Amino acid sequence: MGFLVYLSDFCIPLLLFYMISYGMATKTDSYGAFVEGAKDGFKVTFGILPTLIGLMTAVGMLRASGFLELLAGWLAPIAKVLLFPAELVPLVVVKLFSSSAATGLVLDIFKEYGPDSYLGKVTSLICSSTETVFYTMSVYFMAVGVKKTRHTLAGALIATATGVTVSTILGGLL
Numbered sequence: 001m002g003f004l005v006y007l008s009d010f011c012i013p014l015l016l017f018y019m020i021s022y023g024m025a026t027k028t029d030s031y032g033a034f035v036e037g038a039k040d041g042f043k044v045t046f047g048i049l050p051t052l053i054g055l056m057t058a059v060g061m062l063r064a065s066g067f068l069e070l071l072a073g074w075l076a077p078i079a080k081v082l083l084f085p086a087e088l089v090p091l092v093v094v095k096l097f098s099s100s101a102a103t104g105l106v107l108d109i110f111k112e113y114g115p116d117s118y119l120g121k122v123t124s125l126i127c128s129s130t131e132t133v134f135y136t137m138s139v140y141f142m143a144v145g146v147k148k149t150r151h152t153l154a155g156a157l158i159a160t161a162t163g164v165t166v167s168t169i170l171g172g173l174l
Helices: 002-025 030-065 067-081 086-095 099-113 118-129 133-144 152-173
Strands: none
Touching: 002 030, 030 067, 030 086, 030 099, 030 133, 067 086, 086 099, 086 118, 086 152, 099 118, 118 152, 133 152
16 A cells, blocks of 8 residues: 555556657657647636526525525435435436535535435435536536537536436445
């Protein structure tokens, strides 16, 4: 284990040394390529910034307004039939939009129920096995100019439902 910790301290410096050495060996303008890549990165960042601000604002409004708790109340009977804890419905909904907002809900769940409780374990599993579907689609598709998403949303929602289902089952087994 100590070797891995020692190795991890040198991964980035070794990678940088390798890239510079490779550029010198192939007589490539490494610095120029780096600058061009950085310019492109800033263009992408400024292009997706309005989408990020809109998503973060919407999720903040949903949390502050109490809509997520209301939604959890509405979906509690359905969640009970599906053997899914109703307390985690807001987490699943928010996780579709924002991982950072979901982390706030995770901390709330950990404070109330404890990280080693059934709900804490299921929460951890859900957050590690699902994706921020709408965030990812909006940011990345906007960045590359995709207009027709075809079956991406359906596939991503099915994958998320599968992740939530398996997380619930595994949480019960742990």
